[in-house]
Amino acid sequence: MIENLSIMKLTDEDFEGAYEVIKTTIPYAFDLCHLDDDDEVKAMINEKRDLLKQSINKDEPIFFIAKHNDKVIGTISFAPCSEDIKICTNNEITDLGEMGGLYILPEYQGKGIGSTLINYLIAYLKKQGIEEVCLESGYKQAQPKWIRKFGEPYVIAKDYWAPGLDNMVWKYKI
Template sequence: MVIRNIREEDDEALASIIRRTLEEFGANHPGTVYFDEAINRLSKMFQTERSTYFVVSDEENNKILGGGGIYPTEGLPADTAELVKLYLLPETRGKGFGKSLINKCLSFAKQAGYSKVYLESMDELSGAVGLYERLGFSYLNAPMGNTGHCYCGIWMMKEI
C-alpha cells in the first residue's frame, strides 16, 4: 500500500468511502461532509493553493482504501489549515495507515507555511478522535472557520 497524491480518477471511490464510513458509524447526518457535494470532486477541490489530498492506495490490486487532506478553510487564520476528509475503509484501520496519513498531512502543512492544524470531528468517530489525541491534537471549546459542518461537536488543534 502507498500514500500518494489524489488523481481525478480517485474521486468516485473516495466519495463512496466517505459516505460508507459515515453510514457505518451512524454519522450520516445533515451538517456533516456526508451531504457535502464537494466530496464528489475532491481532486478539483484540492487544486487550491496550499492544499493537498493524499490517497491510501493498494496499487497492486488497483483499489483506493481511503484518504485525507489539508485545506485552507475559509475563516481560519492565515497560519492555520484544516485536516479534512480523513476516512479509511475498515480493512485499513488499525494498521498504522491513519497515523501515517495524518503525519504526511502535517508535514505538508508545515512545508506549506502553516503553523497550526485544526480539525473537526464527532462523537460517532471516537476511534479517530483517540488517534488525534495520541498525535498531539488538543481540544478547543468552539469551532473555527467556515467549514459548513454544523453537526460536528469536536474541535481540535495542533501546533506544528
C-alpha cells in the same frame, strides 16, 4: 503496517476510488455513533464529493489518498477552516487551515493507515511553511484517537450535533 501502501495527491484517475471511500465510511461512522439521519449522511457525502472534484482542478482543498496496491483505501484533506470550527470557537479560529477528511475503509482501520496519512500531510504542510493547523471531530469513536494523537481539545462544544454528541476542536503546532 500494511505492505504495498502508497500515498499520493488525488488525481482524476483515482476520483471514483476516493468517492467510494467516502460513500462507505460516512454511513459506517454514523452507524457506529448510533445516528440515523439519512438526509445528513447524503448531504455529507455530496459535500465531500464536491470537495474531491474541486481539489482535482484547484490548489484548495488538497486531498491525499492512500492506496493499497491499486485500490484507494483512505483519504485526508487540508482546506480552509470550516464553519463548524468557527462556530465552536466563537471565531477565535478563523485563519488556520483545517486538517480533515480522514476516511479509511472499515476493513483497513486500525492498521496505521490514518497515522500514515496524517504524517504525510503534516510533512507536506511543513514544506509549505505552515506552522499550525486546526481539526475537529464529532464522531465519538474517533475522538479518543484524536485526543491520543493531538492532546486535549482546544474547545469541546457540548451537545453540538445532538444531545450527548459533542464536537471537539484542536489546534496543532506542526
